[in-house]
Amino acid sequence: MTTAGDDPLLRAEGLEKYYETADGVLDRLFGRSETVRAVDGVDLEIREGETLGLVGESGCGKTTLGRTLLRLLEPTGGTITYRGTELTDCAPSQLRALRTEIQYVFQNPTASLNPQLTVADIVGEALAVHDIVPDDRRDERVRELLETVGLRADHAARYPREFSGGQRQRIGIARALAVEPDLIVCDEPVSGLDVSVQARILNLLADLQDQFGLSYLFIAHDLSVVDHIADRVAVMYLGGLVEVGTTAEVFADPSHPYTEALLSAIPEPDPRWEGDRIVLEESVPSPTDPPSGCRFHTRCPKVIPPAAYDLETDTFRAIMALRSRLAETDPDTLHSRLDDRDDAAAALRDAHGIPRRLHDPDADAVLTDALEAAVAGDLERARRRLAAAFETPCETTAPELTAGTADHPIACHRFDERFAAETDSNENRTRSNGTRSDHAQ
Ligand SMILES: Nc1ncnc2c1ncn2[C@@H]1O[C@H](COP(=O)(O)OP(=O)(O)OP(=O)(O)O)[C@@H](O)[C@H]1O
Numbered sequence: 001m002t003t004a005g006d007d008p009l010l011r012a013e014g015l016e017k018y019y020e021t022a023d024g025v026l027d028r029l030f031g032r033s034e035t036v037r038a039v040d041g042v043d044l045e046i047r048e049g050e051t052l053g054l055v056g057e058s059g060c061g062k063t064t065l066g067r068t069l070l071r072l073l074e075p076t077g078g079t080i081t082y083r084g085t086e087l088t089d090c091a092p093s094q095l096r097a098l099r100t101e102i103q104y105v106f107q108n109p110t111a112s113l114n115p116q117l118t119v120a121d122i123v124g125e126a127l128a129v130h131d132i133v134p135d136d137r138r139d140e141r142v143r144e145l146l147e148t149v150g151l152r153a154d155h156a157a158r159y160p161r162e163f164s165g166g167q168r169q170r171i172g173i174a175r176a177l178a179v180e181p182d183l184i185v186c187d188e189p190v191s192g193l194d195v196s197v198q199a200r201i202l203n204l205l206a207d208l209q210d211q212f213g214l215s216y217l218f219i220a221h222d223l224s225v226v227d228h229i230a231d232r233v234a235v236m237y238l239g240g241l242v243e244v245g246t247t248a249e250v251f252a253d254p255s256h257p258y259t260e261a262l263l264s265a266i267p268e269p270d271p272r273w274e275g276d277r278i279v280l281e282e283s284v285p286s287p288t289d290p291p292s293g294c295r296f297h298t299r300c301p302k303v304i305p306p307a308a309y310d311l312e313t314d315t316f317r318a319i320m321a322l323r324s325r326l327a328e329t330d331p332d333t334l335h336s337r338l339d340d341r342d343d344a345a346a347a348l349r350d351a352h353g354i355p356r357r358l359h360d361p362d363a364d365a366v367l368t369d370a371l372e373a374a375v376a377g378d379l380e381r382a383r384r385r386l387a388a389a390f391e392t393p394c395e396t397t398a399p400e401l402t403a404g405t406a407d408h409p410i411a412c413h414r415f416d417e418r419f420a421a422e423t424d425s426n427e428n429r430t431r432s433n434g435t436r437s438d439h440a441q
Pocket residue numbers: 019020021036038056057058059060061062063064065221287
């Protein structure tokens with residue numbers, strides 16, 4: 001279906017969409033506004049005739065990216081090029097013309113269809129606005145479109161409320177098709193529908209693609225849906241893409257730890273999937289204050305431990321959790337909780353799942369010193385000691401979507417040669433886990 005190697009149909013480079021949360025002038029005046037970095041430097045290509053799946057947890061910025069690509073939302077940075085024309089520079093009249101070529105199918109068909117209008121009006125409106133067919137042919141064209149999406153021609157006279165969820169989504173698809181687009185952004189088009197209805201809508205989209213040579217950006221949080229429909233998949237985390245590749249490759253051999261975790265969470269994983277189930281702790285951090293370096297490092301099961309110490313990833317993750325707990329803790333609160341405990345330092349280790357003695361004596365000495373400082377009330381020293389000693393490259397350097405291959409790029413230091421030494425020594429530790437474990441000490 002794809003024509004890899006040709007110029008892409010649409011290309012986004014360094015695309016950004018930041019929201020300002022200030023409600024008005026007063027909020028801005030008193031500095032009560034926050035910047036939500038919903039899409040933060042995305043490079044993306046959609047190729048002619050392909051379906052590109054866009055996946056990620058709720059709040060990662062998928063909808064914002066989809067809508068910004070069409071300039072339904074104004075980008076705050078970066079460029080979007082469609083068939084060689086830069087959308088970000090387009091005058092409104094040119095953009096209106098291009099809108100016939102790129103369409104959007106909304107997640108919630110009920111909310112996106114005006115309940116006051118008949119189906120003929122809803123689908124016909126697009127024909128009229130863009131002057132697609134002469135007025136006297138409009139009704140006929142609406143009836144044809146309804147039949148194309150598997151509805152009956154006589155449904156034209158009815159109102160959206162008279163249809164089921166799946167039928168409403170077909171109306172949304174007919175409306176998008178009316179202007180004879182080349183590219184349709186489908187935003188969770190089957191979520192909320194029964195599984196059997198989902199399958200019928202997905203089949204319809206595939207048939208329409210074959211019939212009209214359409215390209216799709218298919219946004220979904222359900223990876224099994226994407227596995228069925230997408231040629232390639234782009235994985236999004238907290239405003240950025242972390243991995244892009246063919247669906248077959250990404251599903252069979254996910255590289256980014258975030259992709260691995262998403263795939264492992266599918267209720268009935270793909271038979272090609274051979275990894276363990278990975279439970280991601282906590283939810284996606286706020287895009288108003290995203291973590292430094294790799295945004296996923298705070299949740300990453302494979303975060304790279306510092307090269308200076310011989311630490312297993314699990315132990316290092318536990319130390320990171322202690323670090324972030326101490327960074328957030330008020331000194332008085334900590335002191336009052338630990339004050340009357342002789343074993344306060346050991347209790348802090350236990351509470352975070354850190355072994356009473358680390359295998360690496362140097363690492364243990366730093367940790368012991370930091371815990372003693374914390375227990376003595378010198379939280380600042382504890383924080384400094386931990387931050388200086390237990391710093392991961394994942395928190396200091398943001399990975400770019402350049403590791404891996406050109407066709408399967410991955411934004412993860414584990415695939416970046418610059419961090420090969422750290423990654424290799426960590427992999428060796430993990431492999432030798434059977435013979436030695438921090439937790440066995
Ligand atoms: N109009 C807005 N103003 C401020 N913040 C917004 C706005 N719209 C979305 N956001 C925030 O931007 C981030 C990305 O939201 P977005 O809806 O694009 O994510 P998503 O991956 O599509 O999530 P979902 O699957 O839940 O729709 C979220 O933190 C969201 O709260």
